[in-house]
Amino acid sequence: MQLYSFFNSSTSYRVRIALRLKGIEHDYLGVNIRTGEHRDVEYVDHVNPSASVPALVDGDFQLGQSLAIIDWLDARYPEPRLIPAQPELRARVLELSYLIGCDVHPVNNLRVLKYLQDVLEVTPEQKDAWYRHWVAQGMASVERLLERAAVAYPGPWCFGAQPTLADCCLVSQISNALRMGCDLSAYPRSLAVYRHASAQPAFVAAEPKHQPDFIA
Structure with missing residues (x-):
């Protein structure tokens, strides 16, 4: 699993917390949004069409948007749950x-x-x-x-x-x-x-x- 992130991005920060709480091993790939790396053609075409961070890649599955990523992590790795079932x-x-x-x-x-x-x-x-x-x-x-x-x-x-x-x-x-x-x-x-x-x-x-x- 790979996380495309920028250290000061609060949306990336949310996902980093979720990954750590769940103990999910992943590779961290920095994307410098200050210099516009999130708009590079290679990144937009092959990682995140939204041209933003974070993005999560797990094999052939790619997902952007922090709240969607955390919801997906909860479904795939349900313990501990971050979005309660009740x-x-x-x-x-x-x-x-x-x-x-x-x-x-x-x-x-x-x-x-x-x-x-x-x-x-x-x-x-x-x-x-x-x-x-x-x-x-x-x-x-x-x-x-x-x-x-x-x-x-x-x-x-x-x-x-x-x-x-x-x-x-x-x-x-x-x-x-x-x-x-x-x-x-x-x-x-x-x-x-x-x-x-x-x-x-x-x-x-x-x-x-x-x-x-x-x-x-």
Whole structure:
């Protein structure tokens, strides 16, 4: 199995966490999205038609999009489950995961920020304000969901005693937000989950600084 990843990509980070939690051996192949390697013809034609990271290759099977990859990993390697089978808990986990994956990340990923900077020619200050605005809006929603979840599913993780897809998404999102200088002090439950996860071996191994393509 091969994972095409970029060390600072939060979507790649989600998949790295999932692979580590499941103990799945894989080869790491770095794709530098800063220099445009994800748009190389060879990569787009033979690995990921979406021209993005991450991408997973397992024999003749190729898959892009982090949430689809983790869902596939759960089906192929069901222990430990990251998307619960119980319908209500599954729905809650997906609700939070999609909030991060569909509402927060897309407006703040690298290609959006580069468009703001290179095409619309916003100032660095305006670009940072854009990023922090959407993080603040999204994290406020995440915090409310976690406060509700803590009642029904108490524990150190987003939803109880075991990590789920929601934790994979939350940890990678918070990591990027902290790197971008966002003030997250208004989201104590989110930070508590992040700090707990940051002490667990699978999450540590998946951190950007521990990837072979890390750039200081």
